[in-house]
Amino acid sequence: xxxxxDHEVGRARTRKEDARLVTGQTSWTDNIMLPGLAQVAFLRSxxxxxxxxxxxxxxxRTAPGVIAVFAGADVAAEQGSLPCAWxxxxxxxxxxxxxxxxxxxxxxxEIVAAVVARDRYAAADALELIDVExxxxxxxxxxxxxxxxxxxxxxxxxxxxxxWSLANGDLDAAFADAPVVIERTYRQQRxxxxxxxxxxxxxxxxxxEFTMWSSTQIPHVLKVMLALVTGIPEHKLRVIAPDVGGGxxxxxxxxxxEVLALILARRLGRPVKWTESRTEGNAAVHHGRDQIQKIRxxxxxxxxxxxxxxxxxxxxxxxxxxxxxxVPLLGAFMFNAIYKMAAYRFxxxxxxxxxxxxDAYRGAGRPEATYxxxxxxxxxxxxxxxxxxxxxxxxxxxxxxxPYTTISGxxxxxxxxxxxxxxxxxxxxYEELRKxxxxxxxxxxxxxxxxxVSTYTEMCGLAPSRVLGSLxxxxxxxxxxxxxxxxxxxVEVITGSSAHGQGHETAWSxxxxxxxxxxxxxxxxxxxxxxxxxKGMDTYGSRSLxxxxxxxxxxxxxxxxxxxxxxxAMMEVxxxxxxxxxxxxxxxxxxxxxxxxxxxxxxxxxxxxxxxGVEPSLDCDATIDPDNFSYPHGTHLCAVExxxxxxxxxxxxYVAVDDIGNxxxxxxxxxxxxxxxxxxxxxxxxxEAAYDDSGNLVTASxxxxxxxxxxxxxxxxxxxTQTPSTLNPLGVKGVGEAGTIASTPAVVNAIVDALxxxxxxxxxxxxxxxxxxxxINNALPSPGETPPLQPPAQNQVDGGGAA
Amino acid sequence: xxxTLTIDGVRYDxxxxxxxxxxxxxxxxxxxxxxxxxxxxxxxxxCTVLLNGKSVKSCSVLAVQADGASVTTIQGLAAGNGSxxxxxxxxxxxxxxxxxxxCGYCTPGMILAAVDLLNENPNPTEEQVRDxxxxxxxxxxxxxxxxxxxxxxxxxxxxxxxxx
Numbered sequence: 001x002x003x004x005x006d007h008e009v010g011r012a013r014t015r016k017e018d019a020r021l022v023t024g025q026t027s028w029t030d031n032i033m034l035p036g037l038a039q040v041a042f043l044r045s046x047x048x049x050x051x052x053x054x055x056x057x058x059x060x061r062t063a064p065g066v067i068a069v070f071a072g073a074d075v076a077a078e079q080g081s082l083p084c085a086w087x088x089x090x091x092x093x094x095x096x097x098x099x100x101x102x103x104x105x106x107x108x109x110e111i112v113a114a115v116v117a118r119d120r121y122a123a124a125d126a127l128e129l130i131d132v133e134x135x136x137x138x139x140x141x142x143x144x145x146x147x148x149x150x151x152x153x154x155x156x157x158x159x160x161x162x163x164w165s166l167a168n169g170d171l172d173a174a175f176a177d178a179p180v181v182i183e184r185t186y187r188q189q190r191x192x193x194x195x196x197x198x199x200x201x202x203x204x205x206x207x208x209e210f211t212m213w214s215s216t217q218i219p220h221v222l223k224v225m226l227a228l229v230t231g232i233p234e235h236k237l238r239v240i241a242p243d244v245g246g247g248x249x250x251x252x253x254x255x256x257x258e259v260l261a262l263i264l265a266r267r268l269g270r271p272v273k274w275t276e277s278r279t280e281g282n283a284a285v286h287h288g289r290d291q292i293q294k295i296r297x298x299x300x301x302x303x304x305x306x307x308x309x310x311x312x313x314x315x316x317x318x319x320x321x322x323x324x325x326x327v328p329l330l331g332a333f334m335f336n337a338i339y340k341m342a343a344y345r346f347x348x349x350x351x352x353x354x355x356x357x358x359d360a361y362r363g364a365g366r367p368e369a370t371y372x373x374x375x376x377x378x379x380x381x382x383x384x385x386x387x388x389x390x391x392x393x394x395x396x397x398x399x400x401x402x403p404y405t406t407i408s409g410x411x412x413x414x415x416x417x418x419x420x421x422x423x424x425x426x427x428x429x430y431e432e433l434r435k436x437x438x439x440x441x442x443x444x445x446x447x448x449x450x451x452x453v454s455t456y457t458e459m460c461g462l463a464p465s466r467v468l469g470s471l472x473x474x475x476x477x478x479x480x481x482x483x484x485x486x487x488x489x490x491v492e493v494i495t496g497s498s499a500h501g502q503g504h505e506t507a508w509s510x511x512x513x514x515x516x517x518x519x520x521x522x523x524x525x526x527x528x529x530x531x532x533x534x535k536g537m538d539t540y541g542s543r544s545l546x547x548x549x550x551x552x553x554x555x556x557x558x559x560x561x562x563x564x565x566x567x568x569a570m571m572e573v574x575x576x577x578x579x580x581x582x583x584x585x586x587x588x589x590x591x592x593x594x595x596x597x598x599x600x601x602x603x604x605x606x607x608x609x610x611x612x613g614v615e616p617s618l619d620c621d622a623t624i625d626p627d628n629f630s631y632p633h634g635t636h637l638c639a640v641e642x643x644x645x646x647x648x649x650x651x652x653x654y655v656a657v658d659d660i661g662n663x664x665x666x667x668x669x670x671x672x673x674x675x676x677x678x679x680x681x682x683x684x685x686x687x688e689a690a691y692d693d694s695g696n697l698v699t700a701s702x703x704x705x706x707x708x709x710x711x712x713x714x715x716x717x718x719x720x721t722q723t724p725s726t727l728n729p730l731g732v733k734g735v736g737e738a739g740t741i742a743s744t745p746a747v748v749n750a751i752v753d754a755l756x757x758x759x760x761x762x763x764x765x766x767x768x769x770x771x772x773x774x775x776i777n778n779a780l781p782s783p784g785e786t787p788p789l790q791p792p793a794q795n796q797v798d799g800g801g802a803a
Numbered sequence: 804x805x806x807t808l809t810i811d812g813v814r815y816d817x818x819x820x821x822x823x824x825x826x827x828x829x830x831x832x833x834x835x836x837x838x839x840x841x842x843x844x845x846x847x848x849x850c851t852v853l854l855n856g857k858s859v860k861s862c863s864v865l866a867v868q869a870d871g872a873s874v875t876t877i878q879g880l881a882a883g884n885g886s887x888x889x890x891x892x893x894x895x896x897x898x899x900x901x902x903x904x905x906c907g908y909c910t911p912g913m914i915l916a917a918v919d920l921l922n923e924n925p926n927p928t929e930e931q932v933r934d935x936x937x938x939x940x941x942x943x944x945x946x947x948x949x950x951x952x953x954x955x956x957x958x959x960x961x962x963x964x965x966x967x
Contacts, residue, residue, distance in 0.1 A: 018899040021907030022891065022914065024837020024877035031836035120827075121820070196841050196849060196908040196942050245839070245908030246942050278842035501906030501943050667902045674945030675905065702846035702940070710933040710946040739945075 006582075008510035008520050009730075012667040015506040016525075017499075020243070027242040029200035029215045030275045037202070038067050040261060040274040041123035043113040043130050044283065045105035048141075048354040048695025049154070050134035052103060052112060059129035060115060065122030068268060069130070070114045072102035075263055080229040082319070083254055085474040086326035088350075092162040095155040095352075097319040099256035099263075105134070106154055106318035107356050108696050109283030111256055116264055116272060139695035143292060143313040143351045154318060154352040161316050161350035162325055166332050168407050169343030174307025178298035182379050188368045189765050190290040190315065190689040192699070193361050194707050195500075197245020198276040199285065201258050203265035209236045210265065214258055217247040218538040219498055221475065223530050225254040225322075230262055241528035244500035248679070249360035250285050251500065252540045254322055257284075279701045287689050288361020290315035291328065293372045295335070303384050303391040307343035308407075310335050310372070316350045317357035323364075324357055325350050329471060330365030330459070330541075333408040337373045338417055338457045338633060339395040344407040354695050360540060362679055363737045366458045367744055374454045374745035375752075375762070382756060388453045388749070389421060389430075396455065399723075410459060412631045416659065417455060419721045424635040424657040427717055433639055441757050449652075450640045450754025454746035457633035460734030461546030461727075465625050479543070480535045481551035482621035483512070483559045487605035489598025491518055493525045494621075496536020497548035502736065503668045504544060508552060510664055511730070515556035516597045517583020535623070542632075542734030545664065550728045551624040558620035559597070560585075563604075566618075567595040569611045570603055630725050632733040634658035636677075638746040642754040647773030649685060649751055651714050658738055659721045662731035669735050670718055676739020678713050683740075684747035686712070686766050755779070806870040810835060811879025819866045825859075826850045828866035829876060837878040837911055841940070848939030851912035852876050858919035860912075860938070877911035880918070893956040894918060903952035905943035913939045917953045926957055 020026055055071040072079075082097040100111045113130050117123035138152040145151055146159040153159060175181060202213040210232060216222055219239040227234035244251065257274050265272045276284070296309040314328040328348040336344055363370075381391040397404045399416040406412065425431075430451070437449040462468075465476035480496035493508050509523040526532050537543075560580060567585040568575040571593055578585045586594030595603075600618065603609070607616035639652045656673055663669050686706040690698050699705035724731030744765070751767050752760060759779040763771055807816050810833050817832060829835040829852070838861060841849030845863040852861045853875040861874075882890035888899070894914045897903065904910040913936065920927065920935040927935065932953045933946070941949060 014899055015902065017907070018904060019886075019888070021904055021910050022877075022895040022898050023881055023886075024835075024911050026837065026839075026907065028836070028839055028908070030840070031830070033831075033834075119831075121822070194942055196847065196906065196940065197839065198841065244906065246906040248942070275840075278844065278847070503905070671902050671905055671944060671948060674947040675943045676945070678945035679942070701844040702842045703844040707940055707942065709937045709940060710950060711937040713946060715929070715947050715950070716945070 008513040009664050011510065011665065013506055013510055013520065013665055014667065015503050016509060017503060017505050028197060028245060029202055029213045029242055032202045032213055032273070034204055034271045037271045037273055038116045038118065038268070039120045039123045040264060040272050041115045041120065041127050042111045042257065043127050043132070044280065045101065045108055045110045045112050047105055047134050047136055048108045048139040049137040050105050051137060052101060052105065052132060053135050054133045055113060056131040057113065060126040063126040063129055065118040066126045067116045067118065069126065070264070072098060072100040072112060075100055075260070076102050078230070078263055079259060082256060082259065083225050083229060083322060084320035084324060086323045087472055088164050088325045088329060089162045092325060093155070093157045093160065094320050095157065099259040106354050109356055111260070114260060114264060116268060120275070139354045141353055141355065141691060141695055143315055143353065146351050146353055154354055159352045161320065161352060163347065163349045164329060166346040166408065167344065168409065169307065171307050171309060171343040171345045174343040175298040178306050179301040180299040180380065180383060181296065182376060182383060183296040184376055184379060184762070186293045186295065186372050186375060187764055188289040188291040188293060188371065191288045191361055191683060191687055192282055192689050192705055193248045193250035193285060193288055194705070195246035195248055195250050198278055198281050199251065199255065199257065200273070200275040201261045202271065202273045203261045204271040205265045205269060210262060211238045211240065212258065212262060213240045213242055215244050215251060216241050217244065217251040217498055217500055217540055219528055219530055220496060220536040220538050222254055222258065226259065226262060229259055238531045241498050247500045248362040249288065249364055249540060252322065252360050253286055282700050282705060283356055283697050286321055286359035287317065287356050288358060289368060290358050291368050293368065295372045295376055297376055297380060299380055303380060303386055303394050305339055305341040305395045308336055308341055310346045312348040314348055314350050315355065315358055316352050317355045318352060319357045321357045321359045324359045326471070326473060327358070327360055327365045331369035333410050333459060334366045334369035335373050336407050337370065338397055338455055340397060341407050355691060356697070362676070362740045364541065366737065367680065367741045370454070370456045370741045371745045374456065375749060378453065378749045378752065379761065389425070392453070392455050411628060413628065413726045414723045415457065415631060415633050416721060416723045417633060420633065420657045420659050421455060421635040423719055423721060424637050424655050427657070427719055428637040428653065428655040430637065446643060446645055448642050448644055448754040450642060450750040450752070452638040452640065452746040452748065452750025452753060454636045454742045454749065456636070456742040457631055458737060458741050459629040460542035460632055461626055461630040462541030462543045463629060464627060475537070476625065477537060477547065478623050478625040479537050479547040479551045480621065480623045481548060481555045483555045483619060485559060485597065485601040485618040487602055489518065489522065489601050491516060491523045493523060493552065494533045495525060495527045495548055495552065496533055496538065497544040498528045498536065498538045500539065502539065502544060503665070507545065507664045507668060511549060511552055512556060515553060516559060518597060542736040545730070545732050546630045546728055546734045547624060547626050549730050549732060550626065551622045553729045554622035554624055555620050558622060559618050562618050562620060563597055563600040565614055566604055566610060567600050569609060570595055570600070626727065628727050630727055630733040632658065632660040632735065632738050634738060634742060636742040636746040638750045640747065640750040640754060642751060642772060644776055647769035647776070649767060649772060651681070651747065653717070654714060655717045656739065656742065657719045657721060658735070659723050660735045660738065661723065661725040661733035663720065664732065672735045673718055673739040674716060676737060677716055677743040678708060680740040680743030681713060681747055682708050683744045684765055684767060688766050804867050806867055808869050808871065809873040811876055821865065821867055823866040824862055825864040825866050825869050826861035829861060835876050835878055838876045839908055839911065841908065846940065848916060849909050849912045851915045851939065853915055853918065858916045877914060880914065894952070897952040897956035901948045901952035901955055903944060903949040909939060909941040913941065913949060917956070920953065921957055929954065
């Protein structure tokens with residue numbers, strides 16, 4: 001589907017959403033005011049791990065403006081346990097997770113009491129008057145130590161949640177006589193998603209029915225889960241996600257605050273609002289990443305991969321939230337990436353610690369996997385004295401080999417890694433930069449140049465329900481769309497996807513304009529309100545367009561077929577005499593005779609002359625379950641300058657060539673990539689959720705947790721190759737996470753590439769100036785030693801490997 | 804304490820607690836919810852407004868400090884009622900045309916910070932724009948299109964500075 005003057009799909013349409021967003025006419029959850037609305041504030045544990053010995057609410061209850069105050073014991077009978085929807089193994093440990101702690105707190109930031117007051121100032125004042133006494137328990141902060149037999153326990157069941165494995169091929173044979181074995185341990189630091197809009201929730205009870213507005217990515221899933229957790233019948237619940245200020249996975253959650261707001265509103269019979277402060281959110285919004293990755297590859301002397309062995313420790317934090325244990329599994333299928341090999345083994349152990357729970361964060365499992373494989377491919381290239389792109393080319397799936405079933409069992413439909421890489425090299429001026437790098441190295445320049453490579457792929461379009469079921473995920477991966485044809489020819493589109501910045505209203509309008517032959521302006525997209533969009537699986541995992549867009553195309557097709565019968569009656573011909581051409585039903589061989597969907601809609605509204613048995617409605621809906629994931633890929637190249645005296649890293653240039661299949665709106669696609677790339681750079685250079693020895697989050701505010709500003713990042717050069725997906729009618733693959741997945745390894749590989757002459761093989765993320773400086777200085781030889789300027793000889797086991 | 808101030812051209816006389824933040828006054832007393840709150844340490848800039856024509860983070864100003872002042876929020880930036888693109892400020896247009904926003908939460912603050920930036924420096928370089936917007940965080944756009952939007956608006960804002 002290419003863009004022509006007549007096609008909406010492919011056009012760089014400016015967004016419909018912008019009109020309210022640039023003028024402040026927005027509907028953020030915290031904007032909502034209702035008569036009698038009370039403000040909720042939560043008291044949170046200052047301890048990582050402690051027993052609650054007493055809670056005194058008396059002073060708070062009599063404070064001015066206070067309506068009610070609750071501790072965990074007050075809501076224990078009705079609060080239930082926050083859900084984990086992904087019990088990845090039969091014997092997984094899923095601890096009870098009360099929204100408000102009753103006896104024990106297991107991370108700093110866990111809720112221990114709630115105040116409901118007339119306004120937020122009165123609520124905050126009353127929090128100060130609550131007296132909670134704790135008996136501190138030992139924090140559990142280090143994953144390997146947590147698995148030792150003598151470790152203090154986060155839960156009575158122990159600190160291991162599960163071990164999940166995947167294996168294919170004869171790994172022992174692959175490693176047994178391998179000429180090259182490389183083993184590395186990488187650390188995926190803990191990250192905080194930091195959507196710009198802090199979470200907020202409003203609940204309005206009317207009789208026994210409840211409307212919840214929440215800053216959520218998943219209004220539909222949330223509604224089902226709230227019914228299951230609280231026992232409120234599902235049909236008495238309505239969930240609205242109004243304008244939502246970013247998510248990145250952090251609002252793919254059923255939160256303690258949502259459940260408690262619902263319970264408090266029910267208890268008090270009045271509407272309540274809770275609005276998060278950023279400092280509160282840094283401790284309480286689920287975190288992302290936090291894995292220790294032990295990875296081992298076996299290769300032939302020419303760099304051909306033989307086998308891959310991955311052993312992960314994944315920090316669950318204190319509890320399992322909605323998909324916490326499943327996040328590493330999404331990476332399990334991606335460690336082998338774009339490469340062919342004979343054997344693969346993946347092992348992951350989920351570990352409890354006394355930290356904020358982890359869960360999905362942009363990319364969810366796939367950035368971790370991509371980082372590890374792309375880093376170790378660079379290590380392999382260095383070991384063999386090969387260019388990093390050369391060693392990749394020797395191993396990647398050739399474009400003529402698609403469809404290709406990988407060692408982890410996924411079948412990639414299409415791809416062209418050669419084309420994306422060739423274009424990226426050209427735009428990047430790869431050879432010229434390599435030359436400059438050699439010159440700087442030869443001159444022992446203070447500022448070195450490093451080139452980083454990331455040839456990523458990912459699995460998007462979550463997900464085939466059958467696959468999710470086989471992985472023990474509780475729900476399906478389908479999506480829903482509906483078309484309401486209005487009498488005047490205008491179109492209302494209802495989607496089960498729930499946008500929070502992605503631009504669905506614009507992209508969906510473009511698709512429908514083409515599918516129904518109506519102007520872009522005549523389409524209105526409705527989403528995020530379960531009373532309007534009654535079914536859906538919401539937005540995450542780069543699924544909206546791939547799955548939701550497919551449902552939309554299907555619904556439009558049904559509308560056209562219904563319209564065909566009515567159009568035939570209007571023109572007094574047989575339906576089979578009509579063809580859909582130029583956006584209307586026309587008589588085959590007599591193109592002057594035709595009816596637009598708008599004309600047919602009005603005739604359907606009047607319903608005067610419909611054929612017998614034909615209902616007076618063009619409205620249709622469709623629910624689509626995908627057969628497979630989709631597989632975007634691309635080549636990202638990053639050039640960094642590293643000041644070896646100060647450790648300062650500057651990104652000099654960055655080229656991203658992505659193949660996301662067909663493009664609905666290039667403006668939106670570029671925006672997704674820009675933002676995604678910066679979020680990946682943020683992991684590489686700036687961000688880390690750090691805890692002190694007592695288990696307190698020391699990066700509790702935006703003053704301490706460094707998310708990059710405009711001054712910290714460059715502009716990027718973007719280009720695309722286009723290999724349409726064969727798995728959906730739009731030929732699309734998804735783009736929401738591509739930038740984040742690709743850029744972290746590109747940046748770190750560039751830094752390590754700059755520092756290889758000093759003997760550096762890794763710099764732990766985030767690569768702060770101090771860490772870069774230490775990496776250089778720790779790797780420097782003692783006086784008298786020869787610096788390791790050359791790669792080690794071939795056939796030598798590198799990295800203390802266990803060949 | 805009694806305060807009198809003008810918000811987006813409308814005069815407000817009120818009696819407020821001395822500790823009330825300007826941003827809470829705007830949102831909860833004056834109903835100007837176009838100005839959002841993104842943090843509690845004045846790092847993010849989402850709540851940026853113009854106070855007597857200069858950009859300030861309204862979370863770090865007390866309502867009583869705005870006594871006698873004129874405040875322009877994102878809702879007062881466009882000519883007319885803001886419902887049609889024709890009346891939009893050049894920066895509002897440029898953010899829309901250059902896709903300088905995604906979720907839009909940082910956008911009011913980003914645009915008002917850019918208004919001040921262009922009033923100070925009508926023809927900035929890319930680097931000056933990036934440095935000038937350092938106090939406003941965005942998590943969606945990667946800043947590239949924000950910078951592009953400000954540079955585009957710079958060409959068309961001469962004489963269009965906001966005199967709030």
